[in-house]
């Protein structure tokens with residue numbers, strides 16, 4: 013049950029990455045870092061159709077059953093780099109509908125990392141609704157934070173449960 017975790021932080025070795033690495037250890041999931049790719053903002057005239065987005069999403073679809081978005085909380089919302097990636101999913105329902113159709117068989121989940129436990133309940137809405145629009149199975153959202161640069165026990169337990177979900181076969 014391959015999972016690809018898509019890290020969308022403004023720094024590759026920050027707090028969200030610490031959480032992602034802990035989940036990789038527990039689940040065996042693969043991690044990709046959006047900072048390693050050249051992915052332009054959504055463009056109505058598709059001038060950026062030859063950047064890294066289409067090959068990257070095609071590889072993820074080929075190799076994964078589950079996409080797990082991992083974003084820091086920036087101003088109560090997802091990061092800008094993650095939003096640019098989510099906006100580009102539009103390409104999968106317009107110029108590359110074949111990719112969008114193949115995503116229908118996949119699962120989507122969300123991992124967020126903020127400065128504290130508190131998070132607006134609406135934070136996950138854009139992801140959950142996007143999963144619904146793309147006819148993907150929504151597997152849920154785990155919110156995390158660090159305390160003195162370490163995983164609190166409750167976060168560690170949630171990551172263990174998430175790892176089990178990621179590796180559980182569903183039809």
Ligand SMILES: Cc1cc2nc3c(=O)[nH]c(=O)nc-3n(C[C@H](O)[C@H](O)[C@H](O)COP(=O)(O)O)c2cc1C
Pocket residue numbers: 021022023025026027028029084085086087088089125126127128130157158
């Ligand atoms: C631009 C910016 C905005 C932030 N806004 C929030 C916020 O609204 N809520 C919150 O809990 N933390 C907020 N934070 C704190 C980060 O979510 C937190 O430090 C997170 O662990 C950073 O992850 P990173 O190291 O991967 O960037 C913000 C941080 C930055 C840099």
